[in-house]
Amino acid sequence: xxxxxxxxxxxxxxxxxxxxxxxxxxxxxxxxxxxxxxxxxxxxxxxxxxxxxxxxxxxxxxxxxxxxxxxxxxxxxxxxxxxxxxxxxxxxxxxxxxxxxxxxxxxxxxxxxxxxxxxxxxxxxxxxxxxxxxxxxxxxxxxxxxxxxxxxxxxxxxxxxxxxxxxxxxxxxxxxxxxxxxxxxxxxxxxxxxxxxxxxxxxxxxxxxxxxxxxxxxxxxxxxxxxxxxxxxxxxxxxxxxxxxxxxxxxxxxxxxxxxxxxxxxxxxxxxxxxxxxxxxxxxxxxxxxxxxxxxxxxxxxxxxxxxxxxxxxxxxxxxxxxxxxxxxxxxxxxxxxxxxxxxxxxxxxxxxxxxxxxxxxxxxxxxxxxxxxxxxxxxxxxxxxxxxxxxxxxxxxxxxxxxxxxxxxxxxxxxxxxxxxxxxxxxxxxxxxxxxxxxxxxxxxxxxxxxxxxxxxxxxxxxx
Numbered sequence: 196x197x198x199x200x201x202x203x204x205x206x207x208x209x210x211x212x213x214x215x216x217x218x219x220x221x222x223x224x225x226x227x228x229x230x231x232x233x234x235x236x237x238x239x240x241x242x243x244x245x246x247x248x249x250x251x252x253x254x255x256x257x258x259x260x261x262x263x264x265x266x267x268x269x270x271x272x273x274x275x276x277x278x279x280x281x282x283x284x285x286x287x288x289x290x291x292x293x294x295x296x297x298x299x300x301x302x303x304x305x306x307x308x309x310x311x312x313x314x315x316x317x318x319x320x321x322x323x324x325x326x327x328x329x330x331x332x333x334x335x336x337x338x339x340x341x342x343x344x345x346x347x348x349x350x351x352x353x354x355x356x357x358x359x360x361x362x363x364x365x366x367x368x369x370x371x372x373x374x375x376x377x378x379x380x381x382x383x384x385x386x387x388x389x390x391x392x393x394x395x396x397x398x399x400x401x402x403x404x405x406x407x408x409x410x411x412x413x414x415x416x417x418x419x420x421x422x423x424x425x426x427x428x429x430x431x432x433x434x435x436x437x438x439x440x441x442x443x444x445x446x447x448x449x450x451x452x453x454x455x456x457x458x459x460x461x462x463x464x465x466x467x468x469x470x471x472x473x474x475x476x477x478x479x480x481x482x483x484x485x486x487x488x489x490x491x492x493x494x495x496x497x498x499x500x501x502x503x504x505x506x507x508x509x510x511x512x513x514x515x516x517x518x519x520x521x522x523x524x525x526x527x528x529x530x531x532x533x534x535x536x537x538x539x540x541x542x543x544x545x546x547x548x549x550x551x552x553x554x555x556x557x558x559x560x561x562x563x564x565x566x567x568x569x570x571x572x573x574x575x576x577x578x579x580x581x582x583x584x585x586x587x588x589x590x591x592x593x594x595x596x597x598x599x600x601x602x603x604x605x606x607x608x609x610x611x612x613x614x615x616x617x618x619x620x621x622x623x624x625x626x627x628x629x630x631x632x633x634x635x636x637x638x639x640x641x642x643x644x645x646x647x648x649x650x651x652x653x654x655x656x657x658x659x660x
Contacts, residue, residue: 214275214276217278217515218275218276218278218279219278219279219280219518219521220273220274220275220277220278220279220280220283221275222521222522222525223279223280223309223521224273224280224283225316225525226280226309226312226313226316226521227266227271227280227284228263228266229311229312229313229315229316229319230280230281230284230308230312231259231262231263231266231284232315232412233308233311233312233315233391233408233412234255234259234284234299235256235259235411236391236407236408236411236412237299237302237303237391237408238252238255238256238259238299239252239256239407239408239411240403240404240407240408240411241298241299241301241302241403243404243407244401244402244403244404245402246301246302246401246402246403247298247301251295251298254292254295255288255292255295255296255298255299257292258288258291258292258296259284259288261291262284262287262288262291265287271283271287274286279305279309280312281305281308281309281312282305285297285299285300301401302392302394302399302401302403303391303392303394303399304393304394304395304396304425306393306394306395306396306425306512306513307390307391307392307393307394307395307421307424307425308391310390310393310424310425310427311389311390311391311412313428313430313431313520313521313524314386314387314389314390314414314430315412317386317430317431317434317524317528318383318386318387318413320434320528320532321379321380321382321383321434322383323532324379324438324441324528324531324532324535325376325379325380327532327535327536327539328372328375328376328379328441328535329376329653329656329657330535330539331372331535331538331539331542332369332372332373332376332649332653333649333650333653333654333657334539334542334543335365335366335368335369335372335542336365336366336369336646336649336650336653337646337650338362338365338542338543338545339361339362339363339365339366339369339642339645339646339649340362340642340643340646340647340650341362342360342361342362342365342547342549343360343362343363343639343640343642343643343646344360344362344625344628344639344642345360345361345362345547345549345552345553346358346359346360346361346549346552346553346556346624346625346628347359347360347361347364347462347547347552347553347555347556348552348555348556348558348559348561349364349561349637354559355555355556355558355559355560355561356561357561357562357564357565357627358556358557358561358562358624358627358628358637359556359628359631359637360628360637360639360642361547361549361552362639362642362643362646363628363637363641363642365542366642366645366646366649368444368447368448369649371444371447372441372444375437375440375441375444378436378437378440378441379434379437379441381433382430382433382434382437385429385430385433386429386430386433386434387413387414387415388409388414388415388416388417388418388419388424389405389408389409389412389414389416389417389418390417390418390424390425390427391405391408391409391412391417392405392408392417393418393421393422393424393425394421394425395425395512395513396421396422396425396426396511396512396513397421397422398421405417422511422512423511425512425513426509426511426512426513426517428502428505428506428517428520431502431520431524432499432502432503432506434524434528435495435498435499435502435523435524435527436499438495438498438499438527438528438531439492439495439496439499439527441531441535442491442492442495442496442530442531442534443492443496445488445489445491445492445531445534445535445538446488446489446492448538449485449486449488449489449538450485450489452465452482452485452541452545453482453485453486453489455545455547456480456482456485460551460555461548461551462547462548462551462552462555463545463546463547463548464545464546464548465480465482465484465485465541465544465545465546466544466546468540468544469482469484469485469537469540469541469544470482470483470484471483484537484540484541485538485541487534487537488534488537488538491530491531491533491534494526494527494530495527495530495531497523498523498524498526498527499523499527501519501523502519502520502523502524505517505519505520506520553624553625556624557598557624558598560589560592560598560599561624561627562599562600562621562622562623562624562627563585563586563588563589563599564585565621565622565626565627565630566585566588566599566618566621566622567581567582567584567585568581568621569618569621570584570585570611570614573617573618574611574613574614584610584611587610588602588606588607588610588611591606591609591610599622600619600622600623604616
């Protein structure tokens with residue numbers, strides 16, 4: 196049989212393969228809650244403007260409530276022959292209340308309907324993701340406060356650079372995830388205009404009240420251009436772009452956890468809760484959760500590229516290509532939420548080996564810059580000259596196979612005769628981190644202050660929700 200929603204134009208049913216490629220109900224059924232909410236807002240407006248009478252509207256709302264109950268109970272029967280969530284709902288509504296169900300679609304199209312549903316869905320997902328990121332930030336900041344003075348090596352090029360604190364390192368990710376939340380917040384603000392009432396592409400001749408439906412659905416107002424409203428997927432692209440950056444940040448932290456928990460680094464340990472073993476090597480402890488978070492970045496960034504390619508060649512307004520918008524968004528946001536939750540668990544679980552980190556911080560001539568700074572401050576050398584002098588001292592230590600603080604005073608004075616005993620004080624890693632008091636620096640006092648500021652801010656935000 197032909198589809199009853201457009202059977203007047205078509206005399207024959209579609210080919211089986213046409214049904215297969217055309218149906219989206221397998222994935223867009225997750226929009227059911229948003230579709231029902233938008234339909235309720237629409238029918239309330241139709242009644243308020245006199246486009247349909249109140250009795251008809253009440254009957255439609257009652258039917259929609261019955262469908263909502265069926266959905267919530269898992270008893271609703273979805274049909275692939277009805278293509279999508281919108282037609283499945285309308286078909287069931289007709290079964291429940293008869294022909295009056297057809298009045299629900301007055302002054303709207305599936306084009307503005309799906310755009311509205313999709314925006315509502317993405318808006319909800321953004322809120323969930325932002326809550327997850329805030330919880331991750333709080334875990335990081337809490338651990339940073341506990342380890343404000345725990346010394347570890349800082350790296351550039353994955354080579355020992357300067358000593359920092361573990362707390363300072365964790366706070367770097369608090370800042371990253373804070374920017375991620377800002378990007379999601381901006382995306383949520385920009386998407387918060389209602390497409391409902393734009394109809395197919397040109398608006399409608401019915402005297403609708405788009406402000407009423409926008410307000411009912413929590414939008415800041417209606418979209419200004421009907422053509423743009425039904426063809427826009429910027430909100431999904433922007434959300435995927437923010438998701439891609441957030442996933443990249445998760446991946447960087449995951450990579451560090453993989454390194455830190457390796458025997459070669461030995462900086463930290465994950466418990467059995469976040470580790471797996473090997474089917475053949477009994478000694479193995481694999482940081483699989485971190486590795487999977489790292490790997491999901493490809494799926495998330497790939498979803499952004501996939502949707503970008505769908506949209507890049509489409510003329511206005513709607514084209515069926517845009518049915519390919521939802522699966523990548525659903526998959527990417529699911530993967531991101533899972534990654535955020537897994538990372539939050541790992542951060543809480545992670546136990547740093549403070550002695551191993553401090554020992555590593557003291558190796559690799561990590562305090563060479565501190566010695567160069569001392570030469571500038573105490574001996575008045577230009578920094579470039581101090582850099583050269585320190586480089587020669589490092590080369591001497593390498594030749595002797597020892598750390599800087601193991602060199603004799605005679606060794607130092609062989610390079611620069613004015614160096615005195617007091618230079619040894621700056622070669623201590625704990626002293627080095629304490630000296631980095633500049634704004635944003637790794638000094639423990641800075642870390643404690645910043646960690647407390649973040650904790651207070653995040654807890655306050657949590658209480659306000």
